[in-house]
Amino acid sequence: MAKKSRNRASAQPEPLPLYDGKVVGPREPCPCGSGKRYKVCHGVAGATTFVKRPFEGLPGECDLVAMRELVPAATAPLTIKGHEDRTVLLASLLPVAAPAMSRDSGQVWAGLQVQHGFGDPSREVAAALLSALESAEAGESRIVGMLEAPGPGPRLQDIVADDTIDVTVHEGFDFWLADVEERDGLEEALQRANDAAMPTARLTGVEAAYWTNVGTKEHLRWVMPEPEDELLTALARLHASGADVIVPGARFVGMFRALGLLAPVWDLPVGTGAEALEEPATAFKAALDEALADTSDLTPEQRSARAGLANRQVTIR
Template sequence: MAKKSRRPRTTAVAADGINPRQPCPCGSGKRYKACHGAAGGVFVARPFEGLPSECDLVALRELVPSATAPLRIKGHEDVPVQLGSLLPVAAPAMARDSGQVWVGMQVQHHYGDISREMAAVLVEALAKAEAGESGIVGLTSAPAPGPRLQDLITDDRLDITVHDGFDWWVADVEDRGDLGHALEHANEAALPTARLTGVEAAYWTSTGPKEHLRWVMPQAEDELLLALARLHVSGADVIVPDARFVGMFRAHGLLAPVWDVPVGTGVEALEEPAAAFKDALDEALADDGEPSAEVRSARAGLANRQVTIR
């Protein structure tokens, strides 16, 4: 009787590096091969690449409950435009009665290119505002060919403000009317969060029984994992005493390392240690020496401690 083949099974990988059997990174819940991996499908793995404060945009979409940033839009410099992490009723964009235009990060479009989708609703909201109209703007189908955020935003960097809750939803409204209950509910659900000032895109948050530092980083995955592995082997990956590096999120083409920090640490106590860690990370990134077996093993362990959220 012939022996069964013992050749290891291989998993097909699409040209963009995504396993067709895995959930589509767009968040639809479908397998990639039945969603944006199907014939004619388009998925942009790093939709905010080239935008100012790319890492912060990823954080506002995936990690930060409540934050805002003013935007300057090409050809519409006289219209006050505000980017928000989450808008009322999870609206993609809004033309406000005050004349402001808002565009939201945390929306549930699944058409493959978040940047193009956000640009489409932003352009429509701007048209509403300039016509003296107001209301919510969204998408019910994939946007027609048109600009991406990269074609619209003229800021060199974003001035991000993290809020304790969502009172900014009604900052331009005189009569809150029935909004009070919804606002109260939203505020109760927002976890305390603060952005570190000394490094880019690092956010402290408290869940009550735990505190975390979540830090979106711009480097390519392979080089960042190797640098983090070098720091781990040398014991330099602990941000503050008794902190613990627990793994990484992968979102929109970038990695976001996560640390558990002792309860009561707060954001101010993380500022200097985070700056020192960045210096050590930069040094590790610049190390082009052959990694030791211990470093390679650590890198493999880190690769297994990733969770893809987009």
């Protein structure tokens, strides 16, 4: 029995390097914050590294996180260095959850919601996108798959030339056929995909805030760029004073943790809609900025609120 135990221990994967130079062992907590051991979280599925905040430094980082984790159907055009004349589209989800596609039209598309996960989405999207661009330059159309980690190479931060990102939220996936003339045989599959898409809208007055209707409820999900500890403290100040109620009847229910950022979530009264959130969200952002700038000690009520909020976080792997 002891010999078998030693064999199992020796078979554990080696500690893997992170981008900040630290290492994490297989039995240590995964740095994504899931609460699981690394070996059963980001240490599986052939991952070769883990980047806690993979889109950091990219324009629209918060929107990219939302497109990958929260928004069913959205697109954003990209300008890729060395391919400035090529139409490149970044999408939340592509047909069959493809990592990338070179299209018959000559366009190149890349998807954020994919079935693989090797620890660095930025590197993975860049690898798929560059492969699709190579096919497009050769006049070929194909779907780019990714069955194993792409290995060393450029990340999105290295190849994207844009200073801003312009996100368009779609009611469904009709954009899949936007450059297709012959649609026979495709409409039924498209309808099935559209039926599964929850109505979603991006607020215009603040960054990366998305209203969605899930049928029985409406939500506001807002990806924020501030460091987690600072944001939790600021939200606790507002929560303790009741200043975190976006609209009457709304309730601040917790936060997602996704790709290194927090996304606070509010339950909304059914029938609220996105338009009614614009002014209240702008006012809330001003109050949040003021709370972020407050360096005074937390009151007992605020400390209690902060502890409660910390317990209402769900990590999206």
